[in-house]
Amino acid sequence: MTPGFRGRPRSSGPKLPPGQYLTEDFPVLTAGPTPRVPVDRWEFVVTTETGQQHRWSWADLMALPAETPTVDIHCVTKWSKLGTDWVGVSLDTLLSDVETAADFAFVHSYGGYTTNLPLEDLLDGQSWIAYRYDGADLAPEHGGPARLLVPHLYFWKSAKWVRGIQLRLDDEPGFWESAGYHDYGDPWREQRYQGD
Amino acid sequence: MARAAVSRRLTWQVGQLVEARAETPTARTLVLDVPDWPGHLPGQHVDVRLTADDGYSTQRSYSIAAPADGDRVELTVQSVPDGEVSPYLTEVFAVGDQVEIRGPVGGWFVWRPADTAPVLLVAGGSGIVPLMAMVRARRAAGSRTLFRLIYSVRTPADAYYADELRRRVRDDAGLDVTYAYTRTVPDGWPGQPRRLGVADINTAGWPPDLAPACYVCGPTGFVETVADILVALGHDPRRVRTERFGPTGG
Numbered sequence: 001m002t003p004g005f006r007g008r009p010r011s012s013g014p015k016l017p018p019g020q021y022l023t024e025d026f027p028v029l030t031a032g033p034t035p036r037v038p039v040d041r042w043e044f045v046v047t048t049e050t051g052q053q054h055r056w057s058w059a060d061l062m063a064l065p066a067e068t069p070t071v072d073i074h075c076v077t078k079w080s081k082l083g084t085d086w087v088g089v090s091l092d093t094l095l096s097d098v099e100t101a102a103d104f105a106f107v108h109s110y111g112g113y114t115t116n117l118p119l120e121d122l123l124d125g126q127s128w129i130a131y132r133y134d135g136a137d138l139a140p141e142h143g144g145p146a147r148l149l150v151p152h153l154y155f156w157k158s159a160k161w162v163r164g165i166q167l168r169l170d171d172e173p174g175f176w177e178s179a180g181y182h183d184y185g186d187p188w189r190e191q192r193y194q195g196d
Numbered sequence: 197m198a199r200a201a202v203s204r205r206l207t208w209q210v211g212q213l214v215e216a217r218a219e220t221p222t223a224r225t226l227v228l229d230v231p232d233w234p235g236h237l238p239g240q241h242v243d244v245r246l247t248a249d250d251g252y253s254t255q256r257s258y259s260i261a262a263p264a265d266g267d268r269v270e271l272t273v274q275s276v277p278d279g280e281v282s283p284y285l286t287e288v289f290a291v292g293d294q295v296e297i298r299g300p301v302g303g304w305f306v307w308r309p310a311d312t313a314p315v316l317l318v319a320g321g322s323g324i325v326p327l328m329a330m331v332r333a334r335r336a337a338g339s340r341t342l343f344r345l346i347y348s349v350r351t352p353a354d355a356y357y358a359d360e361l362r363r364r365v366r367d368d369a370g371l372d373v374t375y376a377y378t379r380t381v382p383d384g385w386p387g388q389p390r391r392l393g394v395a396d397i398n399t400a401g402w403p404p405d406l407a408p409a410c411y412v413c414g415p416t417g418f419v420e421t422v423a424d425i426l427v428a429l430g431h432d433p434r435r436v437r438t439e440r441f442g443p444t445g446g
Contacts, residue, residue, distance in 0.1 A: 001247030002295055004288045007254055008280045019245075019255045021280070028416045028440055031304050033423035033433045078255055112434060141420055179303035180206070192243075193301065195205025 016080050017187035023079040026142065031175065034140050035111035035161050042145055044129060045164035048100045056094070061129065061146070064089045069128060071151035073158070074187040076176075086149055088130030091122040102167035106174065107148055110161040115174035116183065117150065117157050119167060126152060129162060154185040154192070208245065209233070211269060211297040213289060219356040222275045223322065224286040225261060227268055230297055235264040238329035239306035239411070239439075242269065242299030246281060256281045259326040259413075259439070260300065263333035269297065272356060274322040305411065305439045309337035313409050316401045317345040318392070318422050320414020323441060324356050327413055331361075335368050345373045346400045348392050348418065351380040374400040392418075397425045404430035413439040 016022060039058040046054040056064075066087050074080045105119045121127070130149040131138050138144035143160025150157045156176050177183050182191040190196060211228035218224055236242075240260055247253035262270040275286040289295070307315060307330040317327040324347055334343055349355045355375065365373050376396055377389045402408040410431060412422045419440045426436050 001249070001253070002284075002289075003293055004290075005246045005248050005284050007246070007248045007252050010250075010252060019253075021254060028420075030438060030440070032438055033427045033436050034420060035433070077257055141416070175304075180301065193206045 014082055017074055018190045019192075020074055020078055020080040020187065023081055025079075026081060026084075027075070027077070027079055028141050029075055029077055029156065030141075030160065031113065032111060035109075036140055037110045037145055037161060039145050044094075044146070044162065046094065046098055047164065047166045048098060049102045049167055049169050052099075054094075054098055058145070061089060061131070064093055067128060069130075069149070069151070071149070073151050073155050075155040076181065076185070076192050080187075084151075085134055086128065086130040087132035088128030088146070088149055090125060091127045091129070092125065094129065095123065098167070100167045102169055104168045104171045106166040106168055106172050107157075107159045107162060108164045108166065109159045110163050113159060113161070113175050115157050115159050116172055116177055117153060118171075118184070121150060121153065122165075126150065152186070154182075154187055156181065157185055206298045206301070208296045208298045210294050212294050213291050214268075216289075216291060219272055220354055222286065223272055223356055224275075225270060225272045226285065226289065227270050228295070228297065229267050230269050231267055233264075233267045233269055234300070236260055236269075236300035237303070237306040237308060238263050238333035239326045240300035240302045241326065242271070242297050242301060244271075244281070244285075245296040245298075246284065247296070254280060257301070259329070261325045261328050261332075263329055263336050272322070272325045272328075302439075305413070305437050307333065307409065307411065309333055309339045309341075311409060312341055314342040314402050314406050315344070316408045316410045317343065318397070318401075318410070318412045318414075319345065319347045320392075320418035320422070321349060321354065321441075322356070323412075323414030323418070323439070325413075326439060327411060328357055330411065331364060331368075331371065334371070335364065340370055342402075343368075343371045344401060345371070346376065346392065346396065347373060348376040348378060348414070350378050352377065352382045372400075392422060392425075394425050394429065397422065398429055401426075401429075404432070407432070407435060410436045411439075412436065414441060416440045 042058045044056045072082045107115045127150040131146040148159045148162045211230040214229045215227035245255045258271045261272045273285045276282045319327045
């Protein structure tokens with residue numbers, strides 16, 4: 001197809017989603033400056049479709065049982081990183097007392113970033129509000145003090161500097177989704193852009 | 197953050213290399229002919245897919261270096277040491293050869309010629325590529341929008357588009373270009389090599405009260421530093437758009 005192109009030696013290493021390559025680094029993908037959010041002013045708010053709000057301060061979050069997921073992450077810019085170590089609170093824990101009939105989640109971040117995904121993709125042990133990475137507090141450029149972690153979808157869904165989740169009956173495209181990226185973003189089906 | 201443009205479905209198209217130019221000893225501009233190319237905005241990028249004869253394929257993203265011009269898509273590729281794709285594109289890929297390409301991608305890091313706010317472009321190394329598309333689009337549109345470009349490179353020999361930028365500063369009224377050198381300065385340069393700092397951005401940029409549109413592109417550390425400086429100087433974070441080239445772009 002591309003004459004003279006050989007590529008890297010084919011390894012028998014771990015299987016990656018189509019179009020992805022392995023990195024040992026942790027590159028950054030963001031659209032603007034890195035917000036600095038002090039933890040004493042940080043809060044996380046879940047708003048249901050009826051307008052009911054559930055709030056957690058940083059101390060509230062720290063008081064909840066933490067999990068230590070080790071997961072593979074896949075960025076739409078083609079890098080994948082395997083076996084990353086996180087500490088965070090499962091969305092199952094945060095949403096356990098939230099009454100909702102919503103099908104969709106619209107995630108807001110400090111700095112104005114947004115992303116959307118089906119609510120069911122946040123549940124059943126599939127997502128966390130993560131605040132530690134690789135044995136240290138999560139750095140601001142990687143979304144600290146806390147980011148959403150939804151490793152089974154492309155990493156732009158794992159909103160950095162997460163501030164809240166709006167539970168909705170209808171789907172509302174977020175920042176990159178409005179710019180032509182896929183509404184769902186399954187790396188194994190290579191759903192990078194609209195129509196993929 | 198404002199909403200970006202909605203785009204249509206992106207399909208893979210075949211692009212044929214019709215022209216290639218060396219920009220530096222390690223960077224090469226590729227002019228591809230892509231039949232039925234839908235056009236693009238300055239600042240957008242494309243995905244390029246290469247396939248070896250055993251069926252193995254891999255993809256990378258590259259910024260477009262020039263504004264829309266029919267079926268021509270111009271990329272500038274920096275060869276990354278030990279890279280898988282960029283050494284092929286800069287050293288092996290020959291006029292007449294084909295790659296698969298799809299795009300344009302990205303509706304946020306774009307400048308539209310109808311925008312009249314002053315523009316500050318800050319480039320680190322190969323981060324100049326999408327910003328050059330904006331400089332060229334300004335010229336092509338006959339725009340009078342005020343542009344300032346701050347271009348940080350390691351050495352004078354690492355600067356892309358040096359001759360063209362000299363011409364544009366001479367011919368395109370309202371365009372200023374300021375260089376910064378991090379490793380070696382040109383002969384007669386007043387000062388030592390150093391990284392961009394607050395004073396450089398403050399002097400060569402726009403005051404925040406002019407509410408300029410700021411575009412920062414380069415390696416992650418460079419972009420972090422410059423974006424932080426712009427915010428510290430009082431620029432509205434929502435008017436600072438960033439694009440980062442990770443260390444794994446090879």
